Amino acid sequence: MNRSTSELLKELTLNEKASLCAGLNMWMTKGIERLNIPPVHMYDGTNGIRKTNSNEEMGITSENVPATCYPTGSAIGSSWNTDLLHEVGVALGRESKAMDVELLLGPGVNMKRTPLGGRNFEYYSEDPCLTGELGAAFINGIQSEGVGASVKHFAGNNQEFEKMVTSSEIDERTLREIYLSAFERIIKKSDPWTVMCSYNLLNGTYASENEHLLNDILREEWGYEGVVLSDWTAVNDRIRGLKAGLDLEMPGPAHYNTKAIVEAVQTGKLSEEQLDRSVGRILKLVERVTGNKDTQASGEDGYHALARKAAAESIVLLKNDNAILPLRPETASSIAVIGRFAKKPRIQGAGSAKVTPTRVDIPLDEIKELAGTLATVSYTDGYPEDASVNEDLIKDSVTLAMGADVAVLFVGQPEYAESEMHDLKDIELPEHQVKLIQAVAAVQPKCIVVTSSGSALVMRPWVQHVPGVIHSWLSGQGMGRAIAEVLFGYSNPSGKLSETFPVKLSDNPSHMRIRGENGKLYYREGLFVGYRYYDRKELAPQFPFGHGLSYTSFTYSDLEMVQQGTGVTVSFELKNTGKRRGKEVVQLYVHDEECKWTRPEKELKAFAKIELEPGEKQKIIFELEERDFAYFNTKYNRWTADTGYFQILLGSSSKDIRITGRLHCDFGKEEITFHKFSLLSDWLSDPAAKAVLEHCLNEMNEHVTDKVYLNEEFIGFWEDFPMVKILQMFGQTWMNERSPDEIIQELIAQIDQARKG
Numbered sequence: 001m002n003r004s005t006s007e008l009l010k011e012l013t014l015n016e017k018a019s020l021c022a023g024l025n026m027w028m029t030k031g032i033e034r035l036n037i038p039p040v041h042m043y044d045g046t047n048g049i050r051k052t053n054s055n056e057e058m059g060i061t062s063e064n065v066p067a068t069c070y071p072t073g074s075a076i077g078s079s080w081n082t083d084l085l086h087e088v089g090v091a092l093g094r095e096s097k098a099m100d101v102e103l104l105l106g107p108g109v110n111m112k113r114t115p116l117g118g119r120n121f122e123y124y125s126e127d128p129c130l131t132g133e134l135g136a137a138f139i140n141g142i143q144s145e146g147v148g149a150s151v152k153h154f155a156g157n158n159q160e161f162e163k164m165v166t167s168s169e170i171d172e173r174t175l176r177e178i179y180l181s182a183f184e185r186i187i188k189k190s191d192p193w194t195v196m197c198s199y200n201l202l203n204g205t206y207a208s209e210n211e212h213l214l215n216d217i218l219r220e221e222w223g224y225e226g227v228v229l230s231d232w233t234a235v236n237d238r239i240r241g242l243k244a245g246l247d248l249e250m251p252g253p254a255h256y257n258t259k260a261i262v263e264a265v266q267t268g269k270l271s272e273e274q275l276d277r278s279v280g281r282i283l284k285l286v287e288r289v290t291g292n293k294d295t296q297a298s299g300e301d302g303y304h305a306l307a308r309k310a311a312a313e314s315i316v317l318l319k320n321d322n323a324i325l326p327l328r329p330e331t332a333s334s335i336a337v338i339g340r341f342a343k344k345p346r347i348q349g350a351g352s353a354k355v356t357p358t359r360v361d362i363p364l365d366e367i368k369e370l371a372g373t374l375a376t377v378s379y380t381d382g383y384p385e386d387a388s389v390n391e392d393l394i395k396d397s398v399t400l401a402m403g404a405d406v407a408v409l410f411v412g413q414p415e416y417a418e419s420e421m422h423d424l425k426d427i428e429l430p431e432h433q434v435k436l437i438q439a440v441a442a443v444q445p446k447c448i449v450v451t452s453s454g455s456a457l458v459m460r461p462w463v464q465h466v467p468g469v470i471h472s473w474l475s476g477q478g479m480g481r482a483i484a485e486v487l488f489g490y491s492n493p494s495g496k497l498s499e500t501f502p503v504k505l506s507d508n509p510s511h512m513r514i515r516g517e518n519g520k521l522y523y524r525e526g527l528f529v530g531y532r533y534y535d536r537k538e539l540a541p542q543f544p545f546g547h548g549l550s551y552t553s554f555t556y557s558d559l560e561m562v563q564q565g566t567g568v569t570v571s572f573e574l575k576n577t578g579k580r581r582g583k584e585v586v587q588l589y590v591h592d593e594e595c596k597w598t599r600p601e602k603e604l605k606a607f608a609k610i611e612l613e614p615g616e617k618q619k620i621i622f623e624l625e626e627r628d629f630a631y632f633n634t635k636y637n638r639w640t641a642d643t644g645y646f647q648i649l650l651g652s653s654s655k656d657i658r659i660t661g662r663l664h665c666d667f668g669k670e671e672i673t674f675h676k677f678s679l680l681s682d683w684l685s686d687p688a689a690k691a692v693l694e695h696c697l698n699e700m701n702e703h704v705t706d707k708v709y710l711n712e713e714f715i716g717f718w719e720d721f722p723m724v725k726i727l728q729m730f731g732q733t734w735m736n737e738r739s740p741d742e743i744i745q746e747l748i749a750q751i752d753q754a755r756k757g
Helices: 005-011 014-020 073-078 082-098 128-143 173-178 181-190 211-221 237-244 255-267 274-287 299-314 364-369 391-403 431-443 481-486 530-537 680-685 687-701 712-718 721-728 740-756
Strands: 040-046 104-107 148-154 167-168 193-198 228-230 314-322 333-340 375-379 408-411 447-452 468-471 520-522 555-565 567-577 582-592 601-611 617-624 632-633 638-640 644-651 656-667
Touching: 005 274, 014 255, 014 274, 073 082, 073 128, 082 104, 082 128, 082 299, 128 148, 128 173, 128 181, 128 601, 148 181, 148 274, 173 181, 173 632, 181 601, 193 211, 211 237, 228 274, 237 255, 237 274, 255 274, 299 481, 314 333, 333 364, 333 391, 364 375, 364 481, 375 391, 391 431, 408 431, 431 447, 468 481, 555 582, 555 644, 555 656, 567 582, 567 601, 567 644, 567 656, 582 617, 601 617, 680 687, 680 712, 680 721, 687 721, 721 740
Parallel strands: 040 104, 104 148, 148 193, 167 520, 193 228, 333 375, 333 408, 408 447, 447 468
Antiparallel strands: 314 468, 555 567, 567 617, 582 601, 582 644, 632 638, 644 656
16 A cells, blocks of 8 residues: 555545445455555454464364463453553564464453453453553553554443343443443553444444444544444444444455445435545554564564463462461472362463463473472362262362362363353352362361452352462463462462452342343443442452452552642552562552542542562652543533542552542532523532522512521522522512513523623
């Protein structure tokens, strides 16, 4: 492509333009050979490159071209490490170029409304701030190598059950604050070259043709100029989609829609200008991905080392009673390793994100290698491959555990449980694993459980009986080595939960309406997703959002806060008070003390992962913007930060707050737009309106017996009454010539005049 987009648009025929708006096959866009417009090669890529052996096949159930398998979204989301996400993104960009991949379909950034979501393992978190920061870092890494990213699935795609025919019914404020916020942060911080729309309907309209979503918000409000492409077969009405801003339909070739586009332009149903906008964006994408073809491959060993590093940062130490970990030769000279996952680990979920790994570290092998001659390692399966309870295997495990100094059990959700196209049935371990843990823990007090899953787990039947729990998530091909290094202390765990682990499934806020009915799913829990709900409900989870233990300890001190303009600078001192080098994930939450609107008790607004040597102290500084204090005001359809007192809470988890400060923030006075049904409290909260109202009431009191005085008693009773109703109630004998509506309009005009000075 040597010509500009405008020149190419002039040379393309109408039929060629229409054909460019759909793929050539399963994984390629269409090229136009006569104009030297090449196709773009794209493949799934949330935690590695899933390149199929043929561009004509989906490759869901087959082995594909081997590639590095990194931790899944839920795992690497628990690293809370933006630098790591960027590093993985760069590596994926380089590996993509070596494999002739020009566009990676990832990351997935949908919110985890329910832990039963079948694709939760692909997504980072239940929180939009954490998700947005990690997603932006990942995309910036990929695109720095000249490979495009595709942030997905836009938007409100939070379940697999009947997702292609179900409308996510989400009120505007919840949509903006929870389900779109991460996308917005990513668009503004990383400008992904493509955005993938979701299968579902949003508030009654398919996402692939939702003008409010694709045009009003994404294009007009956020200023996005990249390509919007469909999830595979997500298109409903192609012409409506083009008008709304859906540029590219996948897969192709979709000849029927090419014909429909041509006919729509010829009949005036679709303007050629609208078609040109989409074609122009597609041509810009082609220009971007073909502009950097140099390959800087690190080689398989380099990528595998990074996969190990990423796994180590993702693993979360949930419980470590009596400092049972790390294992030491003097207290663990014999180790019983129990559970099939130690030999055949679950490293990822199933579906379109499943990568064919280049190699896989086996936990049992890695444990034996690190144990060396200092400890003997024995093994038994513990449970069968199917779901049956095998008492003989449990007895063998008990015998093995009794004869060892410590038992390490590898358990988790079965592989078939977590996959695209279906949701989980529960978040408990299989019965045979629960019985195994209980039996082993009864005879071996030094029992460590290593769990594997892509989502939160319920641990109530057994967690109280074991002193050590490591959650390894689905941490990719380097997971086995990473787990072994955490067990023996070669690696200090630093992962923090990116989602809440409930005591039981029914504690989850979406539990009463997990699935839709008759094509509609109402998000009636609103803003209260994840930790926001547990805070408001005063409900203790099993393990809270942001939780994760370390082999060292940290203290927080010397908090300072100052507002400069509309921004706030927060600083404090973090010190490693333990005896080992370690990383702490510092979490900053904001609480609005005075807002009249319903707001969560606290919301994550910033975080940082800091590494310190023993005794080392570092000053940490966060720069908050006005938006970090704002909520989406549906009355005025904009983000609003109210002047008033806010609390700044800094801690090691959402429940482990170490230091708190209180700050009065001045964001200016929000000018109220008055109307017929504005409340008395609205009038009194605005100085100009209050002065006009007092003058009006003084005039009215000269003509009525039941006089109105704006004292505490009157306001306390009538403050939620519309002012027009108060006039109707008390001013009937005064309003001879004018109606209440006319008086209100006169008062509003006086307010406007007073504001102008």
